[in-house]
Amino acid sequence: MRKFTQIKEEAFEGNKLLPKYNLVLFTWGNVSVADHNQGVFAIKPSGVPYEKLDVEDMVVVDFDGKIIEGNLRPSSDTPTHAVLYKHWKDVNSIVHTHSTYATAWAQSLLDIPIFGTTHADHTISDIPCAPPMSDDMIEGDYEYQTGFQILNILKEKKISHKEMEMVLVGSHAPFTWGKTAEKAVYNSAVLENIAKMAYLTRQLNSSSPRLKEALIHKHYERKHGANAYYGQEKKK
Amino acid sequence: MRKFTQIKEEAFEGNKLLPKYNLVLFTWGNVSVADHNQGVFAIKPSGVPYEKLDVEDMVVVDFDGKIIEGNLRPSSDTPTHAVLYKHWKDVNSIVHTHSTYATAWAQSLLDIPIFGTTHADHTISDIPCAPPMSDDMIEGDYEYQTGFQILNILKEKKISHKEMEMVLVGSHAPFTWGKTAEKAVYNSAVLENIAKMAYLTRQLNSSSPRLKEALIHKHYERKHGANAYYGQEKKK
Amino acid sequence: MRKFTQIKEEAFEGNKLLPKYNLVLFTWGNVSVADHNQGVFAIKPSGVPYEKLDVEDMVVVDFDGKIIEGNLRPSSDTPTHAVLYKHWKDVNSIVHTHSTYATAWAQSLLDIPIFGTTHADHTISDIPCAPPMSDDMIEGDYEYQTGFQILNILKEKKISHKEMEMVLVGSHAPFTWGKTAEKAVYNSAVLENIAKMAYLTRQLNSSSPRLKEALIHKHYERKHGANAYYGQEKKK
Amino acid sequence: MRKFTQIKEEAFEGNKLLPKYNLVLFTWGNVSVADHNQGVFAIKPSGVPYEKLDVEDMVVVDFDGKIIEGNLRPSSDTPTHAVLYKHWKDVNSIVHTHSTYATAWAQSLLDIPIFGTTHADHTISDIPCAPPMSDDMIEGDYEYQTGFQILNILKEKKISHKEMEMVLVGSHAPFTWGKTAEKAVYNSAVLENIAKMAYLTRQLNSSSPRLKEALIHKHYERKHGANAYYGQEKKK
Numbered sequence: 017m018r019k020f021t022q023i024k025e026e027a028f029e030g031n032k033l034l035p036k037y038n039l040v041l042f043t044w045g046n047v048s049v050a051d052h053n054q055g056v057f058a059i060k061p062s063g064v065p066y067e068k069l070d071v072e073d074m075v076v077v078d079f080d081g082k083i084i085e086g087n088l089r090p091s092s093d094t095p096t097h098a099v100l101y102k103h104w105k106d107v108n109s110i111v112h113t114h115s116t117y118a119t120a121w122a123q124s125l126l127d128i129p130i131f132g133t134t135h136a137d138h139t140i141s142d143i144p145c146a147p148p149m150s151d152d153m154i155e156g157d158y159e160y161q162t163g164f165q166i167l168n169i170l171k172e173k174k175i176s177h178k179e180m181e182m183v184l185v186g187s188h189a190p191f192t193w194g195k196t197a198e199k200a201v202y203n204s205a206v207l208e209n210i211a212k213m214a215y216l217t218r219q220l221n222s223s224s225p226r227l228k229e230a231l232i233h234k235h236y237e238r239k240h241g242a243n244a245y246y247g248q249e250k251k252k
Numbered sequence: 253m254r255k256f257t258q259i260k261e262e263a264f265e266g267n268k269l270l271p272k273y274n275l276v277l278f279t280w281g282n283v284s285v286a287d288h289n290q291g292v293f294a295i296k297p298s299g300v301p302y303e304k305l306d307v308e309d310m311v312v313v314d315f316d317g318k319i320i321e322g323n324l325r326p327s328s329d330t331p332t333h334a335v336l337y338k339h340w341k342d343v344n345s346i347v348h349t350h351s352t353y354a355t356a357w358a359q360s361l362l363d364i365p366i367f368g369t370t371h372a373d374h375t376i377s378d379i380p381c382a383p384p385m386s387d388d389m390i391e392g393d394y395e396y397q398t399g400f401q402i403l404n405i406l407k408e409k410k411i412s413h414k415e416m417e418m419v420l421v422g423s424h425a426p427f428t429w430g431k432t433a434e435k436a437v438y439n440s441a442v443l444e445n446i447a448k449m450a451y452l453t454r455q456l457n458s459s460s461p462r463l464k465e466a467l468i469h470k471h472y473e474r475k476h477g478a479n480a481y482y483g484q485e486k487k488k
Numbered sequence: 489m490r491k492f493t494q495i496k497e498e499a500f501e502g503n504k505l506l507p508k509y510n511l512v513l514f515t516w517g518n519v520s521v522a523d524h525n526q527g528v529f530a531i532k533p534s535g536v537p538y539e540k541l542d543v544e545d546m547v548v549v550d551f552d553g554k555i556i557e558g559n560l561r562p563s564s565d566t567p568t569h570a571v572l573y574k575h576w577k578d579v580n581s582i583v584h585t586h587s588t589y590a591t592a593w594a595q596s597l598l599d600i601p602i603f604g605t606t607h608a609d610h611t612i613s614d615i616p617c618a619p620p621m622s623d624d625m626i627e628g629d630y631e632y633q634t635g636f637q638i639l640n641i642l643k644e645k646k647i648s649h650k651e652m653e654m655v656l657v658g659s660h661a662p663f664t665w666g667k668t669a670e671k672a673v674y675n676s677a678v679l680e681n682i683a684k685m686a687y688l689t690r691q692l693n694s695s696s697p698r699l700k701e702a703l704i705h706k707h708y709e710r711k712h713g714a715n716a717y718y719g720q721e722k723k724k
Numbered sequence: 725m726r727k728f729t730q731i732k733e734e735a736f737e738g739n740k741l742l743p744k745y746n747l748v749l750f751t752w753g754n755v756s757v758a759d760h761n762q763g764v765f766a767i768k769p770s771g772v773p774y775e776k777l778d779v780e781d782m783v784v785v786d787f788d789g790k791i792i793e794g795n796l797r798p799s800s801d802t803p804t805h806a807v808l809y810k811h812w813k814d815v816n817s818i819v820h821t822h823s824t825y826a827t828a829w830a831q832s833l834l835d836i837p838i839f840g841t842t843h844a845d846h847t848i849s850d851i852p853c854a855p856p857m858s859d860d861m862i863e864g865d866y867e868y869q870t871g872f873q874i875l876n877i878l879k880e881k882k883i884s885h886k887e888m889e890m891v892l893v894g895s896h897a898p899f900t901w902g903k904t905a906e907k908a909v910y911n912s913a914v915l916e917n918i919a920k921m922a923y924l925t926r927q928l929n930s931s932s933p934r935l936k937e938a939l940i941h942k943h944y945e946r947k948h949g950a951n952a953y954y955g956q957e958k959k960k
Binding site: 132133134202205209212213214216217220221224225227228230231234238245246247248 | 771833866923
């Protein structure tokens with residue numbers, strides 16, 4: 017058991033952040049944390065309220081979704097997480113929520129346009145909304161296919177998952193990811209905030225323009241580029 | 253008195269959840285809990301603030317609305333609860349609130365369209381809005397007739413109260429129900445959340461499509477079907 | 489000093505409720521309480537934050553706005569309160585806030601239509617928005633004239649201040665009143681809630697109908713009529 | 725070090741107010757405080773969460789943006805603050821946030837119209853939105869040029885920075901200022917509130933008129949004019 021302690025603790029801490037940042041109602045969200053060396057990830061058990069969660073409740077699963085350790089049933093979204101970890105060696109945490117504004121954009125089947133520098137501080141592209149999948153895929157292995165919806169929309173838009181750490185699954189809700197659980201949950205909170213601002217922007221001015229290219233690159237580079245000067249550590 | 257202890261305690265606890273989930277302002281909501289064997293239910297007294305409520309304040313009423321036990325006047329909505337319990341043997345708790353977004357939909361006289369999986373996790377249909385009743389009915393036994401408005405809209409839409417545990421009463425506000433007070437209040441919070449997301453979805457895209465049928469059934473079945481795999485207990 | 493103790497205490501308690509119910513930012517609201525026998529009222533001092541307020545800071549003023557007791561300058565809205573007390577012998581408390589949704593309706597110069605039973609539980613009419621006053625009146629005794637704007641809009645709409653305890657002053661913000669400070673503040677919170685629901689209702693359906701007459705009277709009468717059956721006390 | 729104690733403490737206290745007033749998510753905002761005699765200002769370090777902030781973390785910088793004291797990297801917006809202090813001898817504190825409603829107006833590239841007295845209590849003009857700068861300026865010294873965008877929009881609109889203590893930078897977010905950190909942060913909270921009310925006003929009535937001139941001047945003068953009668957101190 018001891019070999020999974022670290023990912024279980026980090027997944028536990030990550031899940032506890034979801035209600036703290038007002039990203040979930042009841043049990044509607046889950047955080048997982050992967051150990052790529054061992055080929056496993058720890059994930060929230062299905063349907064357990066955050067306030068009753070214990071580190072030992074985290075379920076350890078391999079990248080095919082097979083349970084390796086744990087007494088509870090893992091999140092029903094586990095196969096989606098598994099697919100993404102299998103394809104993304106450098107992603108250590110994935111978050112799924114039904115946060116209100118991000119979910120409204122997903123239900124509207126619209127990408128979130130890059131309207132301002134708050135958005136550009138995090139990514140240079142519109143946040144893509146993957147279309148709902150075909151009936152065949154839904155009736156097959158639905159949560160597994162949801163992973164491929166996410167992979168495919170990024171491929172189609174020619175956007176790397178390293179640059180864009182958040183996607184809307186159309187008619188459903190958002191997924192975000194990152195190097196750590198803290199970063200992946202941070203991305204969920206950022207997405208919800210950007211989604212709300214973009215909602216208000218469109219209501220105020222239905223022809224609000226996308227942010228101009230020079231500003232997109234300026235803001236993204238000052239935070240993430242080779243010569244980044246935001247924060248206290250040199251980015252590389 | 254001892255024979256009503258359980259329903260009074262459960263009704264008390266249920267009423268205390270309403271302010272916790274931000275579903276009520278002042279005294280604008282009530283929870284009841286029924287004992288079908290004894291043919292009675294316990295309900296909040298009328299106009300008493302939640303923070304001053306005591307278990308012993310709960311009023312016990314029969315399914316014709318006659319007071320069986322209690323020193324206070326029961327909620328003015330008592331006859332609505334009574335009608336529903338009389339018709340639904342398997343419903344043990346009913347909740348009425350004026351929660352903001354659900355009430356706005358009720359005031360708009362619009363069903364809440366099923367726009368996403370958050371909705372489909374709970375029901376496969378649009379959430380129906382019963383039309384305001386005729387003047388004759390209003391001037392007669394109004395709260396009693398409100399119960400029939402709820403029964404009739406479900407009948408007309410051919411939806412079972414087992415599948416759909418929430419209804420909007422047009423120009424008025426929502427009612428929800430469930431097997432327990434906890435579940436019935438949960439449904440009120442879910443409805444408010446779905447109502448807000450649907451509001452935002454329509455504002456973003458006035459032609460947002462209903463969720464496709466395959467997704468409606470997939471999400472509902474994974475939570476409520478014979479082979480449900482959401483949560484920790486086998487559903488039957 | 490002892491003869492004003494009661495109104496000062498009640499005004500103090502009423503002012504403390506404004507931040508509790510999220511009706512004010514900084515110092516943007518005031519509550520007064522009148523003693524009609526002595527012809528005076530106690531009101532919040534101008535520009536003092538609620539958390540620094542003390543009972544002894546309340547300023548006692550007569551119905552012509554003359555300071556009777558107190559070391560601080562009274563609210564700049566004092567002449568408006570004075571005019572209303574002078575005309576309404578049965579009103580003991582007045583509240584002014586800039587609560588968000590009610591103020592947005594006032595800025596839109598629109599009455600708040602009676603869309604549902606939440607509204608009808610409190611009044612049978614649309615909540616009137618008084619038009620902005622003439623330049624002459626503004627440049628004269630502005631706050632004094634604001635009192636007449638409120639009196640005049642009720643007169644013009646043929647609505648009694650006993651039935652309608654809330655008014656929007658166009659381009660400005662709401663005023664509410666009642667028999668006690670608790671009731672007058674309650675009315676401010678009710679107004680803000682009704683204003684938000686009405687906002688959402690109009691956004692959802694620009695042709696949402698007014699509540700039908702039979703429902704308006706049913707809901708109002710069950711709470712305020714001769715045979716009222718809401719709450720624990722017989723209304724007269 | 726002792727000679728900067730006062731501005732570091734005031735800047736520290738000012739930064740702590742940002743989360744208190746819900747003006748920031750994560751680290752998205754900064755407060756600075758200047759000492760014009762010494763030609764320096766203290767500012768929040770870049771990317772440090774408010775709850776981990778310490779007085780000693782404040783970075784002291786001169787009006788050309790050169791670090792004078794401090795172990796951390798100053799806010800990336802430091803050059804914007806520097807430009808403004810260099811031009812405004814009477815401004816002692818500057819605040820930058822990405823507060824939700826103000827940022828939505830900035831993203832919409834719209835001035836916030838003066839719709840009501842809440843707005844007029846603080847300024848007599850629409851709150852200006854500076855246009856996004858040219859590509860040359862962005863690719864040059866971007867944050868430095870942002871300061872000039874603010875100076876230029878005020879010049880173009882013929883508005884003094886003494887009368888208007890808040891500006892939207894188009895596609896970006898708001899800046900506010902004042903005599904003290906408390907006042908500058910107060911202005912950020914006021915701006916967010918005015919921005920929300922103006923948003924709701926436009927949604928309710930797309931042809932809501934600007935506040936009439938007589939009311940603009942009445943409200944502004946009663947708070948800020950030679951004969952001001954709002955608050956407890958004589959304004960001069």
